Amino acid sequence: MLKEESTIEFGHSMRSQFLLDHDYIPLNHGSYGTIPKVVREALRKYQDRIEANPDKFIRRDLELELFKARETVAKFINVETNEIVFVPNTTTGINAILKSLKYEKGDKLLYFSTIYNSIKKLLNFISDTYDGKVELIKIEVTYPISDDDLIDKFVKVIKEEKQKPNTKIKLAIIDSISSNPGILVPFHRLIPILKQNDILSIVDGAHAIGQIPLDIKEIEPDFFVTNCHKWLYTPRGSAILYVPYKNQKNIHPTVTSPFLYQGFISEFSWIGTQDFSSYLSIHAALEFRQKIGGEEKIQNYCKKLAIEGGNLIASILGTEIIGPESIIQNMVNIRLPIPSSHKEFTDKKFLDLMFNKYNFAVAIFEHNEYWYIRASAQIYTDLNDFEKVGHIVKEICDSF
Numbered sequence: 001m002l003k004e005e006s007t008i009e010f011g012h013s014m015r016s017q018f019l020l021d022h023d024y025i026p027l028n029h030g031s032y033g034t035i036p037k038v039v040r041e042a043l044r045k046y047q048d049r050i051e052a053n054p055d056k057f058i059r060r061d062l063e064l065e066l067f068k069a070r071e072t073v074a075k076f077i078n079v080e081t082n083e084i085v086f087v088p089n090t091t092t093g094i095n096a097i098l099k100s101l102k103y104e105k106g107d108k109l110l111y112f113s114t115i116y117n118s119i120k121k122l123l124n125f126i127s128d129t130y131d132g133k134v135e136l137i138k139i140e141v142t143y144p145i146s147d148d149d150l151i152d153k154f155v156k157v158i159k160e161e162k163q164k165p166n167t168k169i170k171l172a173i174i175d176s177i178s179s180n181p182g183i184l185v186p187f188h189r190l191i192p193i194l195k196q197n198d199i200l201s202i203v204d205g206a207h208a209i210g211q212i213p214l215d216i217k218e219i220e221p222d223f224f225v226t227n228c229h230k231w232l233y234t235p236r237g238s239a240i241l242y243v244p245y246k247n248q249k250n251i252h253p254t255v256t257s258p259f260l261y262q263g264f265i266s267e268f269s270w271i272g273t274q275d276f277s278s279y280l281s282i283h284a285a286l287e288f289r290q291k292i293g294g295e296e297k298i299q300n301y302c303k304k305l306a307i308e309g310g311n312l313i314a315s316i317l318g319t320e321i322i323g324p325e326s327i328i329q330n331m332v333n334i335r336l337p338i339p340s341s342h343k344e345f346t347d348k349k350f351l352d353l354m355f356n357k358y359n360f361a362v363a364i365f366e367h368n369e370y371w372y373i374r375a376s377a378q379i380y381t382d383l384n385d386f387e388k389v390g391h392i393v394k395e396i397c398d399s400f
């Protein structure tokens with residue numbers, strides 16, 4: 001049971017609301033998320049309801065239930081209910097967009113070097129499919145870099161590419177919050193630049209909803225995809241694909257629907273039989289967030305903890321975090337005192353120790369010639385977790 005909102009404190013006591021193992025130190029919410037117990041209850045309730053009479057639920061109730069879930073989340077991110085559909089995850093959503101668009105000779109697709117790996121592979125696939133027609137343009141980013149410098153780089157590349165003959169920059173993929181490193185990207189400022197240059201903006205918002213306030217109407221991207229199963233506390237396999245009315249005609253699910261050409265909402269509402277309960281559990285996730293104090297309280301707690309916790313780990317390791325604080329939200333990136341050139345250290349060895357010996361979780365990656373960890377703050381973590389992980393990671397680093 002939850003206490004009165006005003007008496008709810010975040011940190012270790014919040015673990016009782018989740019299902020995490022007692023001894024596990026979970027500083028990697030960013031990768032797969034996890035759900036509160038009340039959301040699991042809601043999920044199972046929907047599953048039981050469907051099982052009690054699958055035919056009736058699917059043939060009679062599902063459409064309205066999906067509509068209500070879309071309506072609720074649409075209000076939350078300020079879009080119209082019929083501008084969003086559910087997809088299982090961001091990968092699926094971005095695949096639908098990129099594989100639906102048509103490409104012509106000379107088309108260029110822009111992306112940052114920090115793009116999520118599977119989305120980069122998708123760009124490779126598009127470029128291979130349209131062999132000789134489509135060119136991928138990478139904008140190299142190495143952190144630390146200020147937002148202004150990043151934007152200058154972006155503008156410079158657009159200018160240079162536009163000057164070349166017989167080419168058109170068709171689209172750009174930009175992160176809301178990149179994965180490795182986990183950094184808040186100034187996507188609000190990049191979208192207008194794309195608009196001015198007649199370039200489609202596709203926002204990979206995998207980490208956005210629940211981590212940062214979202215007002216999609218205000219930023220007006222051409223496409224936006226966000227995972228509810230990361231930071232919003234819905235069960236895994238629930239994401240939102242936003243496509244404004246003007247762009248809907250040409251966007252289809254990657255798996256062809258029996259409702260092909262019957263409209264964006266219809267097509268995405270059925271791409272074969274599946275369990276829809278994760279999507280419908282969104283009400284429970286939003287109610288839980290409201291009950292524990294709301295978005296601002298959650299977001300402020302996580303940001304403050306990420307900064308303090310990241311600095312604490314860095315001080316234990318004798319290194320630094322990637323700053324400034326303005327680019328940190330719930331995830332913080334801490335340099336390990338180990339260069340990428342180290343002969344013995346590998347991410348596989350680190351993960352083996354992490355799972356088999358120490359029982360904690362962070363993300364690990366290479367950036368700018370060093371190994372880094374990415375630690376996620378969540379309402380069920382506190383400074384003590386970061387301190388423990390700092391000492392464990394030091395022990396691991398010292399062993400190499």
Ligand SMILES: Cc1ncc(COP(=O)(O)O)c(C=O)c1O
Nearest residue numbers: 089090091116178179204206227
């Ligand atoms: C920036 C970014 N994009 C896309 C994804 C893919 O998300 P999913 O596996 O839910 O499709 C992730 C996952 O961590 C991500 O961090």
